[in-house]
Amino acid sequence: MTERPLVSIIIGSRSDLELAKKAEEVLNEFCIPYELKILSAHRNQKELIEYLEESKNYVKVYIAIAGLAAHLPGFIASRVEQPVIGVPRDVKLMGLDALLSIVQMPSGVPVATVGIDNAKNGAYLAIRILKIAGFKTCK
Amino acid sequence: MTERPLVSIIIGSRSDLELAKKAEEVLNEFCIPYELKILSAHRNQKELIEYLEESKNYVKVYIAIAGLAAHLPGFIASRVEQPVIGVPRDVKLMGLDALLSIVQMPSGVPVATVGIDNAKNGAYLAIRILKIAGFKTCK
Amino acid sequence: MTERPLVSIIIGSRSDLELAKKAEEVLNEFCIPYELKILSAHRNQKELIEYLEESKNYVKVYIAIAGLAAHLPGFIASRVEQPVIGVPRDVKLMGLDALLSIVQMPSGVPVATVGIDNAKNGAYLAIRILKIAGFKTCK
């Protein structure tokens, strides 16, 4: 993909890759350029911060997929001004821990949360946002 | 406010007005033109559909606030192509029923869910979306 | 089945078919004429509305089976005057999301909710309703 990515998908560990793929499929189907990063808010915080500093110059929407005490989406939302979409992953407790860790953010730092394991909806939401910003999709 | 509204706040009943006010405060603070509608997906569906048909020509982001079996945000998302933000309201069960009714949408019809009773974050999220679409805010 | 259907079973997607079959078995056992439709409240709303407009002239009871943010039963209940039975399906969260999305309806738009994945009870409840309305069953 040679175009500048409009969407950044960030996951905290390789075990989230399968879920990320579902988001990628939707973005590919709509011809949205994106990039995928594996960066944990807890274990690769420095690289994550560096990546956010740079990517926030071209990325329009972030999609963060995370399980357990899922801090990644909120962390991103606290460092960029773009909309951040959070996808809770069911690792334990049917994903309820991840859902609450993502959606119950304090005022001022919103995360646009979608359903548990529903990475597709993460992508579909990103596309809705890109569309009102005037970006073209192929579908 | 004479400008065309960019944001539409929709609530299902007058009892949601107090929560809507918190979203309004944030939008006012950022000088975002908006309009507020009281239209239930169950009791005023016809008016709601008519309003959506018209408003989708100028509204950029919808914010829907609802409690209990909170179908309003999903209903809107199934009828417009814009991003729809859902704010679960705690009417019963600490708002867990509303949270799940809003966030667990089927693939293809995403709702950008924020925290329970957190209408402010609904507004903050709308502002993030408007900003990447190039709209100016006064803050 | 050449008789006019008394019961309409509506499911939101093909993945609900197996559960629908359990309801069908009970209705067949009692010789209740019924019809089955696959119509999502979110993805086929227009067709669903058309079907409801027509079927409400002959259907006596609706059975709607749905998982996740299960809006289908409530949607039907808001558009017809007949009793609507909701069957929550366990797709995620053990079906708790579907149960709450179906049962916690606002006042004025009731859904007669039965147990999670218990489509049989949906059918048994329909039969109880038909019986007090004077319809004959073969059992």
Add this chain to the structure above:
Amino acid sequence: MTERPLVSIIIGSRSDLELAKKAEEVLNEFCIPYELKILSAHRNQKELIEYLEESKNYVKVYIAIAGLAAHLPGFIASRVEQPVIGVPRDVKLMGLDALLSIVQMPSGVPVATVGIDNAKNGAYLAIRILKIAGFKTCK
């Protein structure tokens, strides 16, 4: 009310009276004749059985309101063939115990469950059932 009651509202203790009143208001508004009984499935089982034996000759729909381990609706459903509507009351645990005790009935003994503390919907559901059975309402 001199007419034969079409609806029977049964509550397990006097503490449920306030909730019963909400159902009564709706039934009165629609001119549906009803009767109200205070009979616990655990403490007045004999009287309850006697009442059910008699009332099932004229009652068309039962509405049972109960909290905690709410066995009343299921008990009635196991002894009459009419539709039984269960209204879970929030006495403890936000009413979740009552909701699950009412809705999760075994196959063959369905209870038409409505929302927690939502006695109004219990009445509205009864009216829908009466209507398809040909009974007239004044609204």
Add this chain to the structure above:
Amino acid sequence: MTERPLVSIIIGSRSDLELAKKAEEVLNEFCIPYELKILSAHRNQKELIEYLEESKNYVKVYIAIAGLAAHLPGFIASRVEQPVIGVPRDVKLMGLDALLSIVQMPSGVPVATVGIDNAKNGAYLAIRILKIAGFKTCK
């Protein structure tokens, strides 16, 4: 077993048999005479009542195993004066529905509840009760 049973194990359906066997093993190990009945509070209420009327003349402790909206233990407790032990079975919702349906009984009709699927503890508790009543065990 030729002795008069001291313990009665009652289950609502054949699907509870496996769990009942765990209670039986413990009772056998302690040489406690018991009998096992399959009688649903909802589907065989008449037979259940007859059995309770008779067995309450010789049974010292009842153990009732049930899943879903588990009314069986409470039903027994409302008809006999002996201690009734309730064992919640995980059929749906990890057994939470059964646990709450059994333990949250109204004042005056207690059920001695043990852990989910823990029929062994049902038997161990029965043995503790029998011991203080002076019955001998072989272990």
Add this chain to the structure above:
Amino acid sequence: MTERPLVSIIIGSRSDLELAKKAEEVLNEFCIPYELKILSAHRNQKELIEYLEESKNYVKVYIAIAGLAAHLPGFIASRVEQPVIGVPRDVKLMGLDALLSIVQMPSGVPVATVGIDNAKNGAYLAIRILKIAGFKTCK
């Protein structure tokens, strides 16, 4: 009360006294001699062990009332052979933490659990147990 106590009510802290009183009322009503002790499993373990060593020579049933991570009933059950009744108290989380900490005991160490805050049922259950052991009550 000059008779030897048949029931021992144990609470972990003075804040449980109000709930203990409800159990006492029932026991008094039935003329059951009892004693009340305030002994925490965590903070007064030595005194608790001493008391159990002595009281197990005359007490027939223990009632333990506890909130939060309610270990008291299980602790007693592990040190005496008598039946131990556990009453979960709602201090946090609506008493769900106490309920699960009491009822989910490992096999071999059963606690007869009653409803949340339902100390009355704790006493009623104790009376049922005493009755089959041949103790007289005045009611």
Add this chain to the structure above:
Amino acid sequence: MTERPLVSIIIGSRSDLELAKKAEEVLNEFCIPYELKILSAHRNQKELIEYLEESKNYVKVYIAIAGLAAHLPGFIASRVEQPVIGVPRDVKLMGLDALLSIVQMPSGVPVATVGIDNAKNGAYLAIRILKIAGFKTCK
């Protein structure tokens, strides 16, 4: 307090001050020098990082108190090598969201979680840790 603080109490907003006071009382009682900071992981991340960089040279244990999607304790644990104690605060959902957001950390980044709103136990745990590290307390 002129001594170098051994404990650092960090809260995300002024609304957590009351809970922090309970931890302070215990630390004062044991004569443990501490300092209190109000620094949100989401709103003051830069200051928080600066503070952690400096304080990790003298602080032995961190206590972080947070509600909702409580990321503060985990954030600290990802940036310092000292033990971090997390105290979930009940702001919404009885504190379950905070509990899960704090305790369900990914492997490698542990947070020592104590009970909901139980800031005292946060302090008591800190004292246990300081004691095995050889620090003296006055009690």
Add this chain to the structure above:
Amino acid sequence: MTERPLVSIIIGSRSDLELAKKAEEVLNEFCIPYELKILSAHRNQKELIEYLEESKNYVKVYIAIAGLAAHLPGFIASRVEQPVIGVPRDVKLMGLDALLSIVQMPSGVPVATVGIDNAKNGAYLAIRILKIAGFKTCK
């Protein structure tokens, strides 16, 4: 391992061994001497007390792994002054019963709780504590 153990891992039954192994791996990796004991708070209380009396002279941190009504960590915390780390194990209810039984300890008897089944984090937390106490690790 010839050195005096710094960490004691205690589990209540052999079924917890697999989880214990995960903690052992981490401790081995960091060259922390430890010992592993299988001692139930309910079934081997006497041996457990004896072991704690002795081991508290050399152990610096206890790690207790337990499922269901997990009283083991709290029991240890009530008998030693060292920090006690509790690891909830998912045996039933996704481990929620164990989590609440461990974390919701009364004030004065803290347990440092880590995530469900996350024995690794139990070990990592022990290492953090040992490090501030000046113990060397090989990593």
